[in-house]
Amino acid sequence: MTGRTLYDKLFDAHVVRTESDGASLLYIDRHLVHEVTSPQAFEGLKLAGRQPWRKSSMVAMPDHNTPTTPGFTVITDAVSRTQVETLDSNAAEHGLTYFRIGDMRRGIVHVVGPEQGATLPGMTVVCGDSHTSTHGAFAALAFGIGTSEVEHVMATQCLPQKKSKSMLVRCDGRLATGVTAKDLVLAIIGKIGTAGGTGYAIEFGGDAVRALSMEGRMSMCNMAIEAGARAGMVAYDAVTEAYVQGRPFSPRAEQWDAATKHWRTLVSDVDAKFDHTVVINASELIPQITWGTSPEMVVDVNGRVPDPDREKDSTKREGIARALAYMGLTPNTPMNEIKIDKVFIGSCTNSRIEDLRAAADVVKGRRRADNVKLAMVVPGSGLVKAQAEREGLDKIFTAAGFEWREPGCSMCLAMNDDRLEPGERCASTSNRNFEGRQGAGGRTHLVSPAMAAAAGIAGHFVDVRRLG
């Protein structure tokens, strides 16, 4: 028998039945729910006279619309408030585990799930949000779904799914100091493209990934979707085990021993065959920064804005020219000469304690540059915020002129009041630099937390390792 990939093991262990056309009915262990993509699903359930199949599989919290203003008590935007109140009442009606506004445990669903141990190795995890791929860092099969599928999972605990092809992204070597998981995943997206992973489940492996913390692995799996892959994952190891142990939803006592025995099998077999393998030399990598309106439009921090005239393919050439016009950039400009207006440190990609520590390390004892109008730090959850405050990180940020906010998705997608004005340029630790993503007309450059912090201090992009 040939070896199986981690993806094979996770998928096969959840197949309830397989149809003649190859589509399988996949059992879902964990369903994370937020306010934006669930109201129509709850309504559909009600209209059809159905009940959630297994309520204990659901964990819900508002995150996309919530204000980040320190000490806020009400949502002033009536439309946003209605959406959050709709989740309040749906959660109450069905008796779901719910972290409401004011609950310390509330935050971005992809930060809170792992933090609570609601995400466990071996699980199938879904959520009506494309960045659900984050949870794959725990050797789980996790992917984003649409609202019809949210309703489907609520009603049946299953989803019809066709098995994807498998891709191994092997990251050899070791990341240099000052180079992070974010830089690594941006480089991977630059290499394979935003459609490179379409139709695949990606496993991130190799020494550089093994050496990452769970926070770093989550940043990488989070952005698997930006490479087109619905799911990203990392094999189980001692790092996973140490993170999971002792969390509120984690198994205890004798269940812990049984669980870890099972979880230790959640690795690709040595003779497993992948449909495609990509190899990256992580040792050579330097900090990455996007210049355009797609995450694949990425260069080294020492690089320059590309010149469309050097691109032979006409669709690509037009794409570059259009992106540069939107971004207000001139071809061949060195990236480290580009000035910024705002800094956003946060999002489900980079708002965990390690991210905040890395950013605080850079800004400690320094001041935000005068041309930077706003630098905001948005922790991923109330518990991350409290931890950071225990470590004094909030004081470091505020002393440097960075704002310290309440948890939420915030300016990653700008559904609340945190947004860019037209033409504003932002160093952002989020995951998407699409047109208008952080506010209509806003210009986003994706970077690591340390690089975003460094840009906030220098007023322009700079290799954080040269900040001195």
Next chain:
Amino acid sequence: MERFTVHTGLVAPLDRANVDTDAIIPKQFLKSIKRSGYGPNCFDEWRYLDVGQPGADNSKRPLNSQFILNEPRYAGASVLLARQNFGCGSSREHAPWALLQNGYRAIIAPSYGDIFHSNSLNNGLLVIRLPEAQVDQLFHDCAAFPGFQLVIDLELQQVRATDARYAFDFEIAAGKRERMLNGWDDIGLTLKHSAEIAAFESKHLAAQPWLA
């Protein structure tokens, strides 16, 4: 969902790669708790010159005359031609809702974002993958012939010129095709297997009680 069998409609071209779901429907419209009303805000940031807000009267907003889908020749189009990786990014199902409510019944592109692709089929929006060369030809004909229409035939799995000069076959998963042809409720179909799901579940949770 609405049944889809054979549809003939005006074709509109959107000649750019990697059109993401943020572009198809910007975030401020995702605050709605309804399934309807997204049509006028489809491609909002490209379609209008101002910034749209939920609840605004879209008929009074200034249109961007440079945006190709605003050209009078494409008014009433129901088939959208697009480039690779259409619908990448966010999982928002508001994207297929906006496209459908803006009048599109089918999309033709070389490739799609995975989540958008399933969301679309789940809503009866037929997303068709054709090879790059065939998509090129359709873009060419769409530009060359005002009023260019296509026949989208789900029964025969075929995209045809109305004068039958050419017909391109396309692939679609058999189960998805059957559901769209009949307008079946996906959840209802899955619930037919309730007993099997329950049996799987009890075994699964007994073996791994920490999942319960």
